[in-house]
Amino acid sequence: MQQPLIFNVQKFSTHDGPGIRTTIFFKGCPIRCQWCHNAESQKFTAERMLDKNGVPQLIGRTYEIDELVKLVAQDQLFYDQSGGGVTFSGGEVMAQPLPYLLALAQGIKRRGIHLAIDTCGVVPQKNLAAILPYADLFLYDLKFIDSQLHQRYTGAGNEKVLDNLKFLSDQGAVIDLRLILLKDLNDTEEMLQRTLAWVQENQIRIARVSLLPYHDFGRDKYRKLGRECTQNFAVPTDERLAAIKAAWEQRGVPVKIGG
Numbered sequence: 586m587q588q589p590l591i592f593n594v595q596k597f598s599t600h601d602g603p604g605i606r607t608t609i610f611f612k613g614c615p616i617r618c619q620w621c622h623n624a625e626s627q628k629f630t631a632e633r634m635l636d637k638n639g640v641p642q643l644i645g646r647t648y649e650i651d652e653l654v655k656l657v658a659q660d661q662l663f664y665d666q667s668g669g670g671v672t673f674s675g676g677e678v679m680a681q682p683l684p685y686l687l688a689l690a691q692g693i694k695r696r697g698i699h700l701a702i703d704t705c706g707v708v709p710q711k712n713l714a715a716i717l718p719y720a721d722l723f724l725y726d727l728k729f730i731d732s733q734l735h736q737r738y739t740g741a742g743n744e745k746v747l748d749n750l751k752f753l754s755d756q757g758a759v760i761d762l763r764l765i766l767l768k769d770l771n772d773t774e775e776m777l778q779r780t781l782a783w784v785q786e787n788q789i790r791i792a793r794v795s796l797l798p799y800h801d802f803g804r805d806k807y808r809k810l811g812r813e814c815t816q817n818f819a820v821p822t823d824e825r826l827a828a829i830k831a832a833w834e835q836r837g838v839p840v841k842i843g844g
């Protein structure tokens with residue numbers, strides 16, 4: 586079975602879904618968001634990155650499925666007590682070898698652990714359909730409602746993102762819609778209204794919206810990879826975040842600021 590590369594298994598994570606979680610970060614992503622704060626997640630191949638002492642370290646390794654299931658199950662008590670679980674993230678998890686993902690998801694679900702899938706949506710719909718029976722929650726990114734802007738800042742249009750979001754909603758998936766917000770680009774009133782209108786027209790059922798204001802904590806990673814940093818955006822104002830939060834809440838959708 587083809588094994589994907591994983592670049593981090595983060596225990597005690599509190600930003601990738603409810604409760605205390607273990608997040609598995611898969612390496613490789615089909616798009617290139619200019620604000621990406623995990624530059625080491627983008628390439629599907631292993632690469633060298635300088636550690637904090639300036640020593641090159643190889644990023645990306647494989648795991649046997651049993652090994653990974655055992656590793657995440659070590660914290661089952663914390664998941665149970667906090668309403669947490671495991672999150673598959675990346676990079677883009679749904680662009681990884683499907684047989685491996687399904688076997689891993691089965692192993693985790695067999696132990697009764699909550700499973701969340703963090704996706705950018707630019708993935709084959711058949712992969713989402715296949716993982717659906719095992720996924721308790723989707724953390725679904727919507728970066729731009731405008732396809733041209735999506736194309737300009739991520740390298741891909743948003744048609745698949747919207748189509749897959751509708752698909753998951755129609756299938757009854759539990760969706761936490763994650764809106765990365767960039768000042769004057771997608772936090773404007775126009776973009777907010779277009780997003781709300783699209784969600785309403787398409788009868789998208791959203792359990793929660795997470796507003797994720799842009800940050801540039803990942804700048805140093807580009808340097809450590811020997812790449813030019815593409816993070817050059819501005820943070821939305823608190824007033825703007827509050828207005829966006831209020832607009833979603835008015836439509837009955839709970840909103841959280843932050844992951």
Ligand code: SF4
Binds near residue numbers: 621675705
């Ligand atoms: S989808 Fe996520 S991992 Fe991929 S480039 Fe965008 S921010 Fe980075």
